[in-house]
Amino acid sequence: xxxxGEEEDEEICPFDCCPEEGCVSSICxxxxxxxxxxxxxxxxxxxxVDVINPCLDAVAKGICFLGSPIAFPLIFCFDPSPHTxxxxxxxxxxxxxxxxxxxxxxFATICMPCGQWDLRRRALDGDFTKYKLWxxxxxxxxxxxxxxxxxxxxxxxxxxxxxxxxxxxxxLEVCCLGLTCSPCCSFYxxxxxxxxxxxxxxxxxxxxFGKCQEFFYNVMETIMMIACCAQCFGCCVGCCAxxxxxxxxxxxxxxxxxxxxxxxxxxIRNGLTSVxxxxxxxxxxxxxxxxxxxxxxxKTKLVNGEDDDKDDDDxxxxxxELAAPNSNEMKRDD
Numbered sequence: 426x427x428x429x430g431e432e433e434d435e436e437i438c439p440f441d442c443c444p445e446e447g448c449v450s451s452i453c454x455x456x457x458x459x460x461x462x463x464x465x466x467x468x469x470x471x472x473x474v475d476v477i478n479p480c481l482d483a484v485a486k487g488i489c490f491l492g493s494p495i496a497f498p499l500i501f502c503f504d505p506s507p508h509t510x511x512x513x514x515x516x517x518x519x520x521x522x523x524x525x526x527x528x529x530x531x532f533a534t535i536c537m538p539c540g541q542w543d544l545r546r547r548a549l550d551g552d553f554t555k556y557k558l559w560x561x562x563x564x565x566x567x568x569x570x571x572x573x574x575x576x577x578x579x580x581x582x583x584x585x586x587x588x589x590x591x592x593x594x595x596x597l598e599v600c601c602l603g604l605t606c607s608p609c610c611s612f613y614x615x616x617x618x619x620x621x622x623x624x625x626x627x628x629x630x631x632x633x634f635g636k637c638q639e640f641f642y643n644v645m646e647t648i649m650m651i652a653c654c655a656q657c658f659g660c661c662v663g664c665c666a667x668x669x670x671x672x673x674x675x676x677x678x679x680x681x682x683x684x685x686x687x688x689x690x691x692x693i694r695n696g697l698t699s700v701x702x703x704x705x706x707x708x709x710x711x712x713x714x715x716x717x718x719x720x721x722x723x724k725t726k727l728v729n730g731e732d733d734d735k736d737d738d739d740x741x742x743x744x745x746e747l748a749a750p751n752s753n754e755m756k757r758d759d
Contacts, residue, residue, distance in 0.1 A: 467662065467671030474678040481685035485692065492695030497703050503636040505629035512626055515711060516718045519630040519704075522711035529713040534706030537608035541599045544709050545611065547716040548619045556591040557582040558598060559614045612705050619712055623719070628711065634704045638697060645693040652686035655679045 491499075510518050523530040533540030549555045561582040569576035587594045603610040619625065627635075659679025666672035 467675045471674040471678045474682050478681050485685050485688040488692050492692040494699045496696040497700050500633040500637040503633045505632040508627045508629045508632040513628045514625045517714050519628040519707050519711050526710040526714050530706045530710035533709035538599045541608050541611040545615045548615045553591040560618050562614050645690045648686050648690045652683040656683035
């Protein structure tokens, strides 16, 4: 009988993964496990969160369509100033580029690694002797090296033998050297290089996209932090007060709240990714058009230069012919 009484007095750990019995009561005082007299307060908090959760669930379901390319028009909610089409210097605007070069836009959107490989080739004007890893824009300490100089990774472009096999290095750059962000990293490098090489400025739609991306990224980051804090708070309350009904209810409600917040953040992240892919496709088409126009312009200059040389030669021949009769007349006069 006494043994049965002792077994009843032992508290069982609320966690299934814990093999020990009575571990909570051995660590936390009895008043803690019962909620320190705050059982009612925990219950009130749980009721408040219970009211908020349906709203969060409705928001998460209501904005699910924004986690797709449909979210692209949201960029027009942001002001592009001071950038304009005239000041940017591009031959065609970012919005009209897909109409001018539809194949290039689709190619860069559907098959990003291949599209970015071709785009870098065009940015370099086909001269792979100019190629360096990320064109030197990512040189310097990265990852852990930003904190500890001796830790990996410090990038030094031009020291990895890119000149010996630039096409293969470019293939690695657009496919795997930047992990899942490799194509995007390669694109931004190509665009920056072309803008500096040809003295171009930011397109107004590109400016809208940048501001939109920064805003929603900050929103997503804030929501994820709130969700993490809510989840940790609920977990701590539930662990420290396993005998408090209000604390257990609060833990359950905060778990649902954090789950809804994570769904909202996930939708925003998917929307950012979708909009970025579309923007990269449009800007890639713009860069392809700029390259083609530049090549045609150079050919036109060469042709015009040859025509001017021919005209100069013809004019000189005519001058010689005119000068010859004059010299003959002078001889006759003599």
